[in-house]
Amino acid sequence: MFAKSGLALVALLASVSPLWSQRASEFLAVKGWQGNLKLKGDYAGKITAGASTDTYSFSWSADLQFRLDEFVAGGQYWHGKFTGGRAAVRHKNVNANGDCTLTTTLEGEGLPTNTDFFLYIGPGENYRLALVGATINGHIVATSLCGGSSSTQVNDRPETWFTGDITRNLPFALPASGFDLNGAGKYAMGTPLVLFTQLLGGGTLPPLLADVNWTFQPLEIDPLELTVEPASYDTFRPMGSLGGGVGNSLDVTATLQTKSGKPASQGAAKFVFELLETSREPGIAMNWPRDASDQDYDFRIAAGAGLLLDDPVKRQKAETLPKFPLPTSASVKIDAFDWGAWSRLKVTAVLADGTSIHGYLKGDPDQTEVRLPKRAADSFIADSWKKDKGVSGADSSDEENDPNGDSNGGDGLTLYEEYRGFYESQAHMDGNPKKKDYFAINLAGSEGDGGLALFKRLSGLAVHSKLLQTELSSERVINKNVSAAPHRVDQHGVILKVRAFEGFAQAVGRGPSTPGNIEYVGVPVAIGSRATLSAAVSYQSATIAHELFHTVNVWHHGEIDQQVTWQLGPDGTVLEGGDSIQVYNEPDVNMTARLSAYLRTLDNPAIDVTLGKPQGQHSGVENCVMRYDNATAYPRDGEAGGRFHVAENPGAALCDSAEGTGVNASSRSPQSRYGDAAVGRGYCKQQILVNDAISAPVR
Amino acid sequence: MLSQRLFVKSVLLVSMLPGAVWAQAGTASLSLSVNGTTEAVVYRGWPLQVEARALLDEGETAEVQWPSAVHLTIRNSTNGAAVVWPLQMIANADELVVVSGDRSPGTLWILGADATAVLGPGEYTIQADHPAAGRSRLLMISVGDEPAELSREQLSLKARLRARYEELTGTREAALQILNDRLVDVPDDIGVLGQKADLLGDMEQYAEALSSAQLAVRAFADQFKDVTHPPFGLLRRVRMLQGKLDAF
Numbered sequence: 001m002f003a004k005s006g007l008a009l010v011a012l013l014a015s016v017s018p019l020w021s022q023r024a025s026e027f028l029a030v031k032g033w034q035g036n037l038k039l040k041g042d043y044a045g046k047i048t049a050g051a052s053t054d055t056y057s058f059s060w061s062a063d064l065q066f067r068l069d070e071f072v073a074g075g076q077y078w079h080g081k082f083t084g085g086r087a088a089v090r091h092k093n094v095n096a097n098g099d100c101t102l103t104t105t106l107e108g109e110g111l112p113t114n115t116d117f118f119l120y121i122g123p124g125e126n127y128r129l130a131l132v133g134a135t136i137n138g139h140i141v142a143t144s145l146c147g148g149s150s151s152t153q154v155n156d157r158p159e160t161w162f163t164g165d166i167t168r169n170l171p172f173a174l175p176a177s178g179f180d181l182n183g184a185g186k187y188a189m190g191t192p193l194v195l196f197t198q199l200l201g202g203g204t205l206p207p208l209l210a211d212v213n214w215t216f217q218p219l220e221i222d223p224l225e226l227t228v229e230p231a232s233y234d235t236f237r238p239m240g241s242l243g244g245g246v247g248n249s250l251d252v253t254a255t256l257q258t259k260s261g262k263p264a265s266q267g268a269a270k271f272v273f274e275l276l277e278t279s280r281e282p283g284i285a286m287n288w289p290r291d292a293s294d295q296d297y298d299f300r301i302a303a304g305a306g307l308l309l310d311d312p313v314k315r316q317k318a319e320t321l322p323k324f325p326l327p328t329s330a331s332v333k334i335d336a337f338d339w340g341a342w343s344r345l346k347v348t349a350v351l352a353d354g355t356s357i358h359g360y361l362k363g364d365p366d367q368t369e370v371r372l373p374k375r376a377a378d379s380f381i382a383d384s385w386k387k388d389k390g391v392s393g394a395d396s397s398d399e400e401n402d403p404n405g406d407s408n409g410g411d412g413l414t415l416y417e418e419y420r421g422f423y424e425s426q427a428h429m430d431g432n433p434k435k436k437d438y439f440a441i442n443l444a445g446s447e448g449d450g451g452l453a454l455f456k457r458l459s460g461l462a463v464h465s466k467l468l469q470t471e472l473s474s475e476r477v478i479n480k481n482v483s484a485a486p487h488r489v490d491q492h493g494v495i496l497k498v499r500a501f502e503g504f505a506q507a508v509g510r511g512p513s514t515p516g517n518i519e520y521v522g523v524p525v526a527i528g529s530r531a532t533l534s535a536a537v538s539y540q541s542a543t544i545a546h547e548l549f550h551t552v553n554v555w556h557h558g559e560i561d562q563q564v565t566w567q568l569g570p571d572g573t574v575l576e577g578g579d580s581i582q583v584y585n586e587p588d589v590n591m592t593a594r595l596s597a598y599l600r601t602l603d604n605p606a607i608d609v610t611l612g613k614p615q616g617q618h619s620g621v622e623n624c625v626m627r628y629d630n631a632t633a634y635p636r637d638g639e640a641g642g643r644f645h646v647a648e649n650p651g652a653a654l655c656d657s658a659e660g661t662g663v664n665a666s667s668r669s670p671q672s673r674y675g676d677a678a679v680g681r682g683y684c685k686q687q688i689l690v691n692d693a694i695s696a697p698v699r
Numbered sequence: 700m701l702s703q704r705l706f707v708k709s710v711l712l713v714s715m716l717p718g719a720v721w722a723q724a725g726t727a728s729l730s731l732s733v734n735g736t737t738e739a740v741v742y743r744g745w746p747l748q749v750e751a752r753a754l755l756d757e758g759e760t761a762e763v764q765w766p767s768a769v770h771l772t773i774r775n776s777t778n779g780a781a782v783v784w785p786l787q788m789i790a791n792a793d794e795l796v797v798v799s800g801d802r803s804p805g806t807l808w809i810l811g812a813d814a815t816a817v818l819g820p821g822e823y824t825i826q827a828d829h830p831a832a833g834r835s836r837l838l839m840i841s842v843g844d845e846p847a848e849l850s851r852e853q854l855s856l857k858a859r860l861r862a863r864y865e866e867l868t869g870t871r872e873a874a875l876q877i878l879n880d881r882l883v884d885v886p887d888d889i890g891v892l893g894q895k896a897d898l899l900g901d902m903e904q905y906a907e908a909l910s911s912a913q914l915a916v917r918a919f920a921d922q923f924k925d926v927t928h929p930p931f932g933l934l935r936r937v938r939m940l941q942g943k944l945d946a947f
Contacts, residue, residue: 444736445737453728505928525735543931630934652801
């Protein structure tokens, strides 16, 4: 109903004849005028009526310069004064009647400082001129000579020096182009009243015409313009809301004014607001809602009183309904529905004569389609965000190098995607444009959290581990909600799942590699046993962190350790793979007999042993979480079949060297257990690769 | 009965302590889980366990007031209304605790089977917050009736939760009986074997504990033949128990 009645009003307005033509609107942009007005009229004659004869001569002349520099917007006119030149009247009449003669003269000359000169625009494509107080001071001398006696009277009075015709009647056509107004013509002058009364004999004067011509030149043209001013434009960045409603809004005001910044001389019949090429990215953030496929417009014009939307759903265009007097400004609210929304706003003021004035961003006349949010022409990212984050790269850039890792830059997320951001535990967050981001869903409780916390500390990655399952796509892609925005690669998150095993974690998939190749990290169910202040989760944390490092292509220190069995042999010997071995405790205590005795106590006299090897999983930096800690024996140098029986400590750091340290140090006594890391291994910090766009190297 | 001091309180919301200096140097984060996971189905009639833990997030150490400053909020997901579950908090004495890489204070809230049986079915969220450790992840909890048929994993979890609840509120013997009953049905249940080993270890029955731990390792080897990593946790438990027994 509202829309229908609004349309009818618009149609009605359009059908009304314009009050001003388009040229008239252009002329109204002139700030003032200067020019020249000339007038010349000379008449002489004689009138005889009976015994009376009048011999007269009338003369009007003017050559004046003027300046009309005061504009009255409501009346559409300028007015001003004559600034130079002179106007003159010289009249004379001699009335002879018998022996009496009456001679009357009127003379006046000067600048008519009391005259107001007006220039009107309209109606239609016309202009009019008017002078108020077009007089100069005249000096009258009347001399009577009759029968030898004479008398003289002197008097001063104002005398008209200009034609009234122009003022009263005449509209003149505006020129088709340009702004100079030139005109000329013959116009009736008024009969010099004082003299006329002295025409004693009666009779009729001929029409008294003067040649008038004028030239108007614009002092300065100050045309109308339309400025567009979004409130808080410098700081605004679009937002979405979890439920899909309006995230935030931007108030925009369009104002008609002259180019010099003065109030507009006229209002607009309507203002038209139009959003152009508005983003229609799926969802409202890179991962929310999950697997979004909508194409809703991310910026929309809010419905409001006095506003007619062309489509109540799309809301990409709206115009103001007619209002009188015609307003010189209008405002709309632009609603944002997406954290990465972008658009361009075009505003047009349509004047009553149909003239369209296209708006520009206040302070930036070149920006006639205002970029929303405030951003560079080649970017969809709000300037304010870039400033806050201290970044300036292209939207498509993916170049973070913190941590440097294997020296491949980026985290698979473009700068735009970091800006549009993500939902984590139902709250929006930006990506970190200066650090490599890593995303995880932890379904494994405190054990998983402990591993993630350690992984975060050791890796230096920006770890986002509070994602809900509903916040990662079905393919584990964290930046799946993409359409036209810069996108480098489908970057994956990692899921920590509870699996039905205890004391064990494993990255399942084609790893070590980047997150895209890791199906999940399996973690056992951990049921808290008691309240504790101790390191209840620290060991499991280390094993989970170890697995998490596999999801960023960090490899073991080696791969050649062995699983062997020590079993009781004949005569109290201990066998490994059928061969007799000697078992020692460090530094050099033979434990073989004790082991043999222990084996004899077992129903099955054998124990499983992890035999660590040089450059195997236990090699390299001792305190690295990527180093295994389950070896229970290692070969003794210089003695075939010699074995040291040991226990290893778990790592709590991430190494940046391949050189054996601690128990693996080359200088250690009795010997380095497992030596340096294998070739191409170790340097775990230098292996970190989180970017799914990079083919993960095999080490 | 238990070796450490336990404070059992009937609480839902724990008030924050005013005016304390909550953290220094590094920062801590807050972990929260329900029954050992973060997006759980809670079956009515099963014991329920909520665990909060402060973890070192950045730096070398962080100080947190623990556990009184932990604030737990449960809401109905449908209407967002806060709800009250009669959780029992099991906590250490309140103090200012240093959180480090190997020191992560935790606390538990438990709810018995009788209490969960009367919880309203539906969707809930649970979230914890702490002045220094921030806000935990939002846990999505679905409360419903136990399925007619339980999977092996569900049966294992049920037994373990029941045993843990007994361990915390009743007797260790009762807890042990529940685990043994489960092992009668499924002798190679690794999780139950591991929990039994821990329980026996707490009861200082180290030989039996070692036996259970070794059975768990063996079961692991049988059930996960193609894994890429050894069962570090199980092996470590075995080594610790061997150390207790001074075995080779």
